[in-house]
Amino acid sequence: MAISCPVRFRPNLPKTRPLRFKSGASRRRPPTPHLQLVIDAVGDGLWDWNIQTGAVWFSPRWQSMLGFAPGEVEPHVRFWETRVHPDDQAMVQAVVQAHLDGLTPAYQCEHRVRAKNGDWLWMLDRGRVVEWDAAGKPLRMIGTHTDTTARKQAEAELRESRLQLNAILDNAPVGVVLVDAQRRILRANDAIAKIFLRPLDGLIGASSRLIYGDDAIYEDVGRRAYPILEAGGIFDEESMMRRSDGANIRCRLIGRSVRGGDPALGFIWVIEDVTVRRRAEQALSDRAGFQRVLLDTVPVPIFVQDVLGHYVDANSAFERWMGIDRQSLFGKTVFDLAPPDLAEIDEAADRALLADQQPQSYETQLRCADGTLRDVLFSKAVYCRVGGKPAGIVGALMDISERKHAEQALLERQQLFEQIFVASCAIKLLVDPESGRIVDANPAAAAFYGYPLDRLRDLRICDINTLSEQEIAEEMRNAKTERRKHFQFRHRLASGAVRDVEVYSSKVMVHGRLLLLSLVHDITERCLAEQKLQRKTRELERSNAELEAFAYVASHDLRQPLRVINSYLTLLERSMGDDLDAEARECVDFARDGAQRMDRLIVDLLEYSRVGRKAKPFRPVPLNEVVDLALFNLEVAIQDAGAVVVVAKDLPTVSGDDNELMRLFQNLIGNAVKYRAPDRAPVVRVTAIPHADGWRIDVRDNGIGISFDDRERVFGIFQRLHRRDEYEGTGVGLAVCKKIVEHHGGHIWVEEPPRDDLPGGSLFRLTLPTLVVDAQPADGA
Numbered sequence: 075m076a077i078s079c080p081v082r083f084r085p086n087l088p089k090t091r092p093l094r095f096k097s098g099a100s101r102r103r104p105p106t107p108h109l110q111l112v113i114d115a116v117g118d119g120l121w122d123w124n125i126q127t128g129a130v131w132f133s134p135r136w137q138s139m140l141g142f143a144p145g146e147v148e149p150h151v152r153f154w155e156t157r158v159h160p161d162d163q164a165m166v167q168a169v170v171q172a173h174l175d176g177l178t179p180a181y182q183c184e185h186r187v188r189a190k191n192g193d194w195l196w197m198l199d200r201g202r203v204v205e206w207d208a209a210g211k212p213l214r215m216i217g218t219h220t221d222t223t224a225r226k227q228a229e230a231e232l233r234e235s236r237l238q239l240n241a242i243l244d245n246a247p248v249g250v251v252l253v254d255a256q257r258r259i260l261r262a263n264d265a266i267a268k269i270f271l272r273p274l275d276g277l278i279g280a281s282s283r284l285i286y287g288d289d290a291i292y293e294d295v296g297r298r299a300y301p302i303l304e305a306g307g308i309f310d311e312e313s314m315m316r317r318s319d320g321a322n323i324r325c326r327l328i329g330r331s332v333r334g335g336d337p338a339l340g341f342i343w344v345i346e347d348v349t350v351r352r353r354a355e356q357a358l359s360d361r362a363g364f365q366r367v368l369l370d371t372v373p374v375p376i377f378v379q380d381v382l383g384h385y386v387d388a389n390s391a392f393e394r395w396m397g398i399d400r401q402s403l404f405g406k407t408v409f410d411l412a413p414p415d416l417a418e419i420d421e422a423a424d425r426a427l428l429a430d431q432q433p434q435s436y437e438t439q440l441r442c443a444d445g446t447l448r449d450v451l452f453s454k455a456v457y458c459r460v461g462g463k464p465a466g467i468v469g470a471l472m473d474i475s476e477r478k479h480a481e482q483a484l485l486e487r488q489q490l491f492e493q494i495f496v497a498s499c500a501i502k503l504l505v506d507p508e509s510g511r512i513v514d515a516n517p518a519a520a521a522f523y524g525y526p527l528d529r530l531r532d533l534r535i536c537d538i539n540t541l542s543e544q545e546i547a548e549e550m551r552n553a554k555t556e557r558r559k560h561f562q563f564r565h566r567l568a569s570g571a572v573r574d575v576e577v578y579s580s581k582v583m584v585h586g587r588l589l590l591l592s593l594v595h596d597i598t599e600r601c602l603a604e605q606k607l608q609r610k611t612r613e614l615e616r617s618n619a620e621l622e623a624f625a626y627v628a629s630h631d632l633r634q635p636l637r638v639i640n641s642y643l644t645l646l647e648r649s650m651g652d653d654l655d656a657e658a659r660e661c662v663d664f665a666r667d668g669a670q671r672m673d674r675l676i677v678d679l680l681e682y683s684r685v686g687r688k689a690k691p692f693r694p695v696p697l698n699e700v701v702d703l704a705l706f707n708l709e710v711a712i713q714d715a716g717a718v719v720v721v722a723k724d725l726p727t728v729s730g731d732d733n734e735l736m737r738l739f740q741n742l743i744g745n746a747v748k749y750r751a752p753d754r755a756p757v758v759r760v761t762a763i764p765h766a767d768g769w770r771i772d773v774r775d776n777g778i779g780i781s782f783d784d785r786e787r788v789f790g791i792f793q794r795l796h797r798r799d800e801y802e803g804t805g806v807g808l809a810v811c812k813k814i815v816e817h818h819g820g821h822i823w824v825e826e827p828p829r830d831d832l833p834g835g836s837l838f839r840l841t842l843p844t845l846v847v848d849a850q851p852a853d854g855a
Contacts, residue, residue, distance in 0.1 A: 119219035121201070123151065125174075125212050130154065136219050139197075141190035159186035159194060166199075174203065174212050181215070184222060196226040249345040255337045257282045257296065269325070269347045271318040282343075287316025299329055303341050306334025312348065323349045378457075380466040383407045383424060395473070397443025412440050413447075424454070428464050431456045437474065449478045501594035504584075507554040510535045510546060513589060522596065524568030540564040540572060553579040553590050565594070574601040640666060692818075694845055695732045697725035697739075697771070701760060704740035708747065717747045717756035725762045726769045728842045730818045738814045739773075741807045742838055746775035757832055767820070768843040774827060776835040785824040811840075819843045 119136025123129075128151040134144040140157070147153055158166055162185035173181040181201045186194045201217020243250055249266035251259050259277050267274040270285050277284070286292035291313055299309040309329040314322050326346040332339040369376060375392035379385055385403045393400050396411065409417040416439055427434050433455040440450045454469040495502055495514075501522045504514040511534050520527040523538060535550075536543050541563065552558040561577040576595040581588060643666050647654065654662070701721050705712070712719060728735075743758055750756040759774045780788055789812040815822040822840040 117221070121217055121219060123201075123215045123217075125203075125215060128152065139219060139221055140187065140195070146190075157188045159188070162186055173201075174215075181217065184226075195221060196223040198222045247346075249347075251277075251282070251343045251345065252332075252340050253282055253343060254340045259284075260340060266345065269317070269323070269345065270315070285315055285345075287322075288314070291315070295327065299327075300341075303329055303331045304337050306331065315345075323347050324352055325349075374470050374472065376468070376470045377403075378466060378468050379407075379424070381428060381464055383421060386466065392471075395442055395471070412438075416440070420452070423452075424467055427454055427456060427467060431458075431464065440471065442473070448473055449475045501596070503592040503594060504582075505535060505550075505590045505592055507550045507588065507590050510550060519594065522567070522594070523565070538565045538567075540566055550590075554581065554588070556581065562597070574598045690731050690733070692729045692731060694727050695730050695735055696727045697735070697762070698723065700732055700736040701725065701739050701743075703736050704743060707736075707740055708744055711744065711747055715747050715750060715756050717750070717758060719743060719747075719758045719760070721760045722762060725760070725771075726842075727845055728769065728818070729845050730842070734814045734817065738811050738840075741811050742773045745807060746773065746777055746836075749777045751776065751778050751834060754833070759832075765841055767841040769841065771840050771842065773838040773840075774832065774835065776832040779827070779834050779836045780824055782826075788824065789822070815840050815842070 117135070119139050120133035121136055122131040130149055130151050130153075132147050132149065137144055137147045140147075155163075166183050166185050169178075169183040170181055172178050179202075181199070183200075184196060184198045187197045189195050198220040199217060200220070201215050203212040203215045205212070205214035207213055243263040246263060246265055249269050250263045251266055252261040253259055259280055259282055262274060262277050264274065266272075266277060266285075270277075272284070283289065283292045286295070295311075295313055299311075302309045307330070309327065312324055312326050315325045316322055324347075326344075326348050328344040328346075329341055331337060331341050370390040372389060373391050375395045376389045377385055377392050378387035385406050388396075388400050388403055390400075393403070396403070398411075407417075408420045411417075412420065419438055423434065423436055433453070435451060435453045437449065437451050439447050442448045451472045451474045452469055453472070454467050456464050457466055457468050459465045495516050498516060499518050500516075501519045502516045503512055503519055505511070506513050512531055515527060515530045517527060520530050523530060525533070536546050539546055541549070549558075549561060553561070559579055561579065563575055563577060564572050565575045566572050574597050576597045578593045578595075579590050582591045583589075643662050647659075647662055650658075698721065705719060705721075711717075739760070743760070746758045747756050754776060757776045759772075761772045761774075762769050763772075764770075789808050812822055820841040820843065822838065825837045825839055827835050827837040
């Protein structure tokens with residue numbers, strides 16, 4: 075029953091009715107108990123409406139259908155009006171009015187009613203006018219109330235299901251076909267047409283053989299699938315099929331009968347083109363394999379946790395670091411790997427990470443494979459599923475125990491340096507190179523300069539340095555750019571005294587600020603000593619110059635009488651001729667030999683004294699060239715001795731004086747040829763190899779050799795190892811070699827020759843520095 079306002083009803087029924095009731099209270103009494111039982115058994119509610127007064131009797135079942143207890147419902151039509159759905163009121167009123175006007179034999183209307191709990195229930199309201207007045211005006215109407223909510227919901231669900239099914243079929247990304255027992259296509263969706271590139275109307279009614287392409291596959295699938303489908307089972311396999319353009323595609327076929335055991339109703343097939351997916355799965359598998367290898371190759375321990383903190387993956391580095399197998403790790407949490415207090419910190423960090431999803435890094439401790447508790451740096455980030463919902467945490471850990479130890483050591487070192495800076499007796503200043511202000515100084519500096527420490531820290535370098543501000547600024551730039559690190563200044567003390575100082579400057583960073591640390595040494599006494607030494611040196615240079623002049627004059631004056639003696643001895647020998655007896659001739663020979671030896675000795679002494687004094691400025695000298703020149707000078711001696719001299723083609727280029735280096739190799743090779751063994755032809759080899767001091771030059775021969783005890787003495791001046799009647803020489807040659815090598819910054823010595831193809835002999839080794847461009851020889855006496 076659903077009524078709007080009863081005063082709007084305009085009854086217009088025929089005056090003769092098949093059923094009339096008397097007016098009075100009896101007309102609105104409840105139904106008899108038997109009738110009530112019948113109505114309750116049916117489950118309907120009953121209502122009786124006095125159209126004139128608006129009073130309505132609602133049966134207990136009617137009231138309970140809306141959730142009311144008997145007696146809770148107001149027995150009046152206005153109660154009903156408040157319960158009818160606003161969208162249904164106009165329709166209900168029209169239907170009731172039509173019946174009251176006699177246009178319909180009965181009132182029947184399905185509409186929504188609001189229950190006590192606020193829900194809207196569907197009700198089928200049916201009734202009929204049962205009493206009229208003498209003029210035929212309706213007076214009383216009775217009816218029933220049937221709850222159709224469940225049916226309405228079922229109908230709506232059925233309609234929705236059909237709509238959904240059609241929508242699914244029309245929009246499904248997979249193909250769906252309905253075939254009959256003969257495998258003819260009865261229905262197909264658009265996806266089937268797209269998969270096989272065929273028009274939909276060309277598929278309906280056709281044999282499904284059309285989409286297989288290959289008869290053998292068609293027959294094979296039919297032979298294996300349909301017995302399963304007819305038995306009510308499901309067939310699910312992949313098979314190759316063919317599109318209309320001839321391309322073979324891999325499809326997944328899922329089939330079942332519409333109703334198990336009744337093939338007459340047909341069979342449903344779901345067909346999915348998995349060609350691209352299978353390729354993608356293969357590519358994904360390949361990529362996953364690559365990622366696995368890459369992950370296990372990375373030396374950094376990496377792990378993956380789900381949102382509950384369980385480990386779900388880890389790389390080999392994590393396994394090794396933790397000392398746990400990957401499979402054993404799965405399902406564990408940080409509480410299984412770390413002490414409880416540290417695990418709680420890690421768990422709290424993970425909760426915060428999952429909440430804000432911002433990557434985070436933090437330091438903590440974790441027990442590693444050897445059981446020790448190590449300091450680690452965790453770097454973690456959230457990874458999400460499609461849609462942004464967190465799926466878990468990816469983390470990497472770095473063992474920073476060594477760094478922590480290094481930081482602690484650095485801190486201790488900084489503290490130590492601070493103590494050293496303060497306690498050191500060395501004068502130390504910390505200077506700002508931009509402003510020149512003394513930022514800090516140690517007590518030793520305050521004591522040296524004569525200022526209180528606080529006062530010294532307020533000064534600028536220009537307050538203690540005697541240079542001009544422009545000169546100081548330039549030196550600051552040199553120190554800042556490290557073009558220079560060593561300086562010599564004159565500093566003014568608080569007393570006004572000026573001291574010579576040597577400053578060693580180095581850059582230091584203090585809290586991100588570039589400063590200069592200056593170590594100051596008082597060299598006043600040293601400067602005075604150097605000045606005194608310079609005066610002595612100038613005097614010595616003057617004395618050496620006079621000595622050299624004297625040596626030149628003396629050598630000239632000594633050699634002139636020797637030449638006169640030689641000349642007169644020759645004249646004597648010629649003039650006397652055969653008159654000289656054997657004893658006289660022997661005396662003349664002894665005198666001439668002594669004069670010649672004296673001349674050679676004077677020449678060798680002059681050569682020895684001039685090494686390093688008359689040298690030319692050093693320049694690049696290819697050693698192969700100077701050795702060739704030495705060999706040219708020794709050509710006659712080499713030929714006479716039948717010697718073989720082998721010189722490496724890759725001798726280096728060094729910085730030096732080519733004349734001195736030529737004399738060096740001429741003396742060494744000449745000695746090797748001169749001091750030869752009587753039973754074999756001389757062989758001399760000259761080679762070079764890189765050395766810590768530059769280059770090492772080896773001169774190896776097969777001569778008579780040098781005993782171990784003579785290897786140092788042989789380089790002394792006038793040191794002869796053999797009698798003059800055995801080998802000629804003055805004993806100066808190797809002393810000259812030693813002086814030349816030392817003048818070039820090298821070293822020369824004799825070693826035991828190796829056991830090679832050359833028997834006996836000696837091995838001279840010398841070092842020469844690597845080529846230095848624009849090197850200058852040092853002046854020396």
